[in-house]
Amino acid sequence: MSIEKMEYLNMVGLMSDLDRTLEKCVQSGCFHINEEKDSQETMTHVDGENPYKELLKKILSMDMGRDFSFREVGHECPEYPDAEDIEKEVSELAEKLRLSSEEIHGLESAISERERAATQLSHLKGMTSDMQKLFTCSHIMPRFGRLPAESFPKLSYYEDKPFIFVPYDDDGIYKWGIYFAPLENIGEADKIFKSLYFERIWLPDFLTDTPEAESEKLKKQIESLSEKLEEKTKIHKKLVEENEEKINSFFCRVKYLYDVYELRRYALRYKENFYLSGYVPKKQYDEFEKLINQVPSVSVVSKPAENDGERKVPVKLKTNRFAKPFSMFVEMYGLPSYGGFNPTNLVAWTYTILFGIMFGDVGQGLLISLIGLFLYKKKGNMLGAILQRVGISSALFGFVYGSVFGFEHLLDPLYHKIGLKHKPLEIMDSTMTILLGAICIGVAIIIISILINIYVSFKKKDFTQAVFGNNGIAGLVVFGSLLAGVAVMMTGGKSLFTMPYVIGLIVVPLLLMFFREPLGCLLSRKKFHMEGGIGDFIASNFFEVFEFILGYATNTLSFVRIGGFIFSHAGMMSVVMLLSESVSAGVSPVVIVIGNLFVMGMEGLIVGIQVLRLEFYEVFSRFYDGDGIAFEPVKVNYQPNID
Amino acid sequence: MNGSMNATVAKIKAVYGKRLSEKDYNELYSKKKVTDVAEYLKKNTRYSNVLANVDTNSVHRGYLESLLNKSYFDEYERLCKFQQLSDQPFFNFLLVRSELQELLKAMLYLNNERNDAYIQSMHAFMIEKASFDMIALAKAKDFRELLSVIRHTPYYHVLRNIQPDKNGNIPYTQCEILIRTFYLEWMLETVRRNFDKKTTDVLSEQINVQADIINIVNAYRMKKYFMADARYLKEYSLPFHGRLSKERQDEVFEADSPADFIRRFSKTIYGRFMGTLDENIEGGQFEKELEKLRCSITKRALQFSDNAAVSLYSYMYLSEVELKNIITIIESIRYGRSASFMKSQVVIT
Known part of the structure; x- marks a missing residue:
């Protein structure tokens, strides 16, 4: 189906x-x-190595710059039909790009080197000694650099060694400074400082001026190199742009050959x-x-x-245009098995109607629908398509509740025009009607789910579930009889719970449910094996049947939330309106807009989740296994990666 | 422990959520240089803060490891300070353990007459935190000087009866057993004194499982590399038992070969958890399998715990495994090992 x-x-x-x-x-x-x-x-x-792997790697590793991204242009490459021709072209292009990249990287590292030197010089500004004198010392060797702050305390271990460390700056992570050691001990000192992760700064040997003056020189050099870098980057970019079409065409052709070979x-x-x-x-x-x-x-x-x-x-699910986006929810739970029941249409209709009932407001509904339309058209987001549909449903139920962005009487002239004295349903005055209505909707959904289960189980020849299960014929009889009895009692009619009614429509089906496994085996002409002895059988089935009965009650009452959310929505909007009245006329529209957005965002999300919960727990759990596997036709994945 | 520590529990779970994922590890395996690892950690992981001011292009491997070790300890301190947990004795567990580890390391270097090597490998962040003078410890020339450094600490009473041999060598294995026993006893006692029954049970189980695994690892090493007999293994095992009773442990120790050891171990509760084990498994790989087992027990404890002590103790172990993983990857890259080798050495937390 x-x-x-x-x-x-x-x-x-x-x-x-x-x-x-x-x-x-x-x-x-x-x-x-x-x-x-x-x-x-x-x-x-x-088996065998994919012959297109290396070529694909080569294409993917070409340095096309950060802005470039591969795009799909079709697998045909009429000018270069053979991989060998493509390889030749790619090699030439890759070489050109490599040379250009190398020039860029060379400039980048020259800039980075000077920037590092400038940073180092900035730390030397605290040093007042004459640098020229330091460099010309012949018996004492100085070493500039930075020592990790956490290594600093370890220096006290070496207090008897012939060196000293003079810090001149501290950035919290490193202590910047110089260590001095006599010429004959400098090797030992270097070894010790290396073990403490001292990072030596190699100051340019032309450094003869003050640190400030040297910094200025470096700044000028950096500026000149940056200009060159910009120029080279432009040339590289132009080279990529000129060959963009060719590169994409090569990529798609080779990826196509690679993926097909992988099959x-x-x-x-x-x-x-x-x-x-x-x-x-x-x-x-x-x-x-x-x-x-x-x-x-x-x-x-x-x-x-x-x-x-x-x-x-x-x-592969077959759905109509309306239900198609809801297949996302079905797939989230798991696909039906082949020959099973596709619940997408059922989900689409029940989800749309329940959302509309629980979140009925003409204005908010239409706005949600528009947001959904935007999301779907711009981003292709399936949730957007769902919002489009549930938004319209919300607007339609908004006409029943007479609510437009929380204004409860805006539609009164319309009702008067069509001959109604007031809105069809005044929420706050119809508490019982709404709650009973919610339960009736629940009962209808549960019965539909049980009927689907009976159909699906018969199709699978699973008689245990179809006839004797809690979601089979026996369960339907018990559920229906209990409901009919309670409904008649509540409407003040004569009690239906007579002895023959109770025995025939409740006790006997319950007994059938109790013995569902042996009876199911009997119908399928299979041998029944009792696992764990008679005691286990009685105990486990007694508790299971007890749970079934409890389940009928709790599952039905679970739908009361539909009514609850109708009140909650009306209540939240009345709070927004009250707040807007308590502020000045200028601020009031702002409160209304923010209030509406808040209610739409928060309650819309909660209602969306709650309806999904009802679908999964109260509907799907009755007949749906979700153990199918998806139909995935073989195709080429035009993503720039090698699987 | 009252419910007000829930904030710490939530914080720990949030921090645990930021651990390295399998995808992160796959990225790390593909790196060719240690600096690439540093760069990846800095840009993509929770270590970005620690490495924020580090030039990943030139960072020294040793310094990188030292920073990661420090960040592990800093995180422990941060979590403890979050709700002033360090006021309670149990929450000093990592500090005590780190002190004891430094002490053992110092003894090892002392035996090899390599004081200078010890000061280099010493965790510098411990200098300020330890309850004894770490620089003095590094300067100690023999066991007597070492004892005088820790004279005012409880560790002195653990080691004072130890007699170095005539060459001044400290009996390291004996010291290790004494120190580990002291640590585990201190933990169990502190837990028993300070927590309710439920917390005590969970923590005691973790501590005892830790002892079981240490015993099994040590025994397997001694059996595999020194063909040690059961009497020796029993003598040098920790006197604590978790899920592996003394009798079952002794049965494993009675094995007449490393293969028999694995065979017997496979029948224990831990062995059954670990599935089929190759009798000729590499020593290192067997230890990794045990680490995986401890990780899965700890992860479970962390996931189901609503107690700050259990959460912190579990988290710090998982975080330590992550740290070991990173260091393994760094070392493997340094020695040019393959990605598949790294993968076999890493235990995903």
């Missing part, structure tokens, strides 16, 4: 045609490939033949066959997918 019918295919052809066949599979866009296992000694996997691992080899299997949607089968027939040596054998009982058939 609402799941695309699949054909299971086996393809056999000559090994020499394998790559061409795989290309056709990719081009079809509708072939889900199976991973084959080596079943016999004669059938082995096709070889799914094939099995038998002497000079290959074997492939997979699935194609039935309605696209003819088109696919036509494409594959272009490879003469390949023969295709197909059969309906359900006839292949060995593996799980991939699932």
